[in-house]
Amino acid sequence: MSQSASGASGGWGKKAATRIDRTQFDNDELLKSLGSQFNVDFSNYDQWQRTSRSNKSAAAKTASNADVSTTFTVSRLKSIDSSCAKHSSFREKRQAAKQEELDREKAERIKILELRIRTRRKTHGEYLKRCKELIIENNKLKDLIDADEDNTHGGVKNLLRKYERYRGGIATLNNNFTKELEEALEELSVTKEKIKGHIDTLEQELAVMNEKLTAKQDELKVLLSYKDKEYPVKAMKIAGLHTEIDNLKLSNKEDQDELQHIINTEEGKYEKSREQESNEITRNVTDSAVKMMHQSLKDMAFQNMVMEKEILIHSSQEEGLQQRKAKLQAEIDALRGNKTNIRLQMFPEFYVDRPKCTPDMDVILNIPTQEWLPI
Template sequence: MSSTFDIAGTTSRASQLQTQVSKEDLLKTLGNQLNMDFSQYERWTRKTKVTRPPPPPKDGGSRMLMVGRVKSADSCLHGKGQGHNVTYREKKEAAKMLEINKERNERIKILELRIRTRKKTLDEYLKRSRELLEQNMKLKESIESDEYGTLNAVKGLLRRYEKYRGGITTLNSNFVKEYDAAVRDLEETRHRTNSQLQALEKKVSDLDDSLKEKQEELHTLMSYKDKEYPVKAMRIATLQKEIQNLKIANQEDQEDLEHIVFTELEKYEKEQTRTANSITKSITERAISRMHPSLKDMALQNLVMAKEIEVHKKEQEGLIRVNQALEAEVKKLLRDPKTNTRLQMFPEFFPSRQKCTPDMEVVLDIPTQEWLPI
């Protein structure tokens, strides 16, 4: 039991010392922040500190003895205090102590209020720190996403660069090939152009020679035009006038000759037609004479039948025309009211009614009832 009390007392003293040290540290920190001196507050706390009784002894007898001594000491103190008179100095010190205690209580309240405000500020700071942590996490996520996007973009750019390098290599190789092909084409074109140029130069020389010849011919023609052409032109005009005069003089003879030629041509055509008919007739008679008698009869019958067919066709056409005329007459008779036997026999049952045309005026003659006078 005594060891238990010792441990409890030691623990309580350690907790008190720790609390006191923490309070002193807190007051020093607040004093440094608020520029105040809390040394008097430490003295106040030390003066007003309540003394605890010593731990109980290990054995029960000594414990009872200590309790009796403490009680006797308290009774002595109380007796002494009751018999002692309070002086002016003690009253003054007591009043001073009351003022000090009052100021201390006010300062304690102020400190408690400040502590509460600091706690509230600390809570706000903690809340703000949590918000900042959340924002930092969001920023971290956004930065990571941006870094991931940037990484993908860089990878894409690197791939494009690799493709670009491959394309540049391909272009360079193609350029070398095309350059070699262009050089070969240039050499071939130069050789072909030189050969064509030589051919053109030869043609130019030939054309120059022909041009010289044509110029000489032109010079000859110009000299002919200046010297011989006027004489020959006058001769041509004279001959044309003579031809015109001859045409006028021989126009009647020409007309007579044309009439004679036309008459002879008509005679020749008639003679030709007669000769052709006679030849055709003789050939036909010769062919018929060589034919079998049955074929002759058949041909004759065919001719007769053809004639009869023509006659019957003409008769049929006449009958068709007669039928058409009869049909028209029948239609006309059907439209004629005189052919209507009922109307002719009973005219009172079929009164004549005039048809109403669109250009006629319509007059409604509706019978009305007239009341008899009363």
């Protein structure tokens, strides 16, 4: 157990030593004075580990043996004190230097231990801080888990209620399905009976149609035999008759045209005579009607004719006046448009409207040239 504890403590110390940020000790005067002596290997903790009882007993035995040996050496040294007196001063100096070196190493170890203590305190504080953060996060997770459990519980309740309703709906659907299935089976049986009767009638009709078909096939055979034997002869006869008819039409066409001409001339004569007779009858009837009329009616008819003529004359005169009015209105509008040119308004006969020369018109120069007389 002690070895495992020491190994665990050694591993933890090694990890803590590796986590030390050495940049934070750059401004430390103590570390600057130590220099490179601070680079100590923390992987070996044998000198600070606790030893077991067996190790302690062995250490005690070695210590007793060392005491015996030291007593022996002291007695021996006393015997030879006189011979080594001249070397005492050198040994004292050497022991003093060795003691100083041991003191210096001890001081360095103390400083290193203090530094380790500070780092472990710092890591302990960080662990405490991290522990608090983890406690807060755990509480949050607990709240989230509780909320999720509440939501899940509510969802499960809703699902159970839906399942109950679903079971009730399934039961009603099954009942309805059984009823509809029974009704459908009954309808199927009735439909089968109807279809069976309909099939029987169709079979009877099919038998009748087969009989008719056989009769028609017999007729077709007769027609085919007629087509193959008698039809070609009769077709040739028919073609000959058609040619004879065409020839007769050509021969009788001239006679038909002459007859049509005679008919047309006679119809024209009859039409002219009919028109003459109808005109004569109309004139006679009109004369007789006029003779039978009273003189006042004749005068009234004559006056109506005169008034009709006068109306026509006046309407023509009115149209002429309307045209003249439109022309005068156009002249008035033109005069109103030329208000700026006073001379043109006062003396229009001297200011004749001349066409202007536009850029797209051709210019013809009529310059008189001198012609020389022939010599």
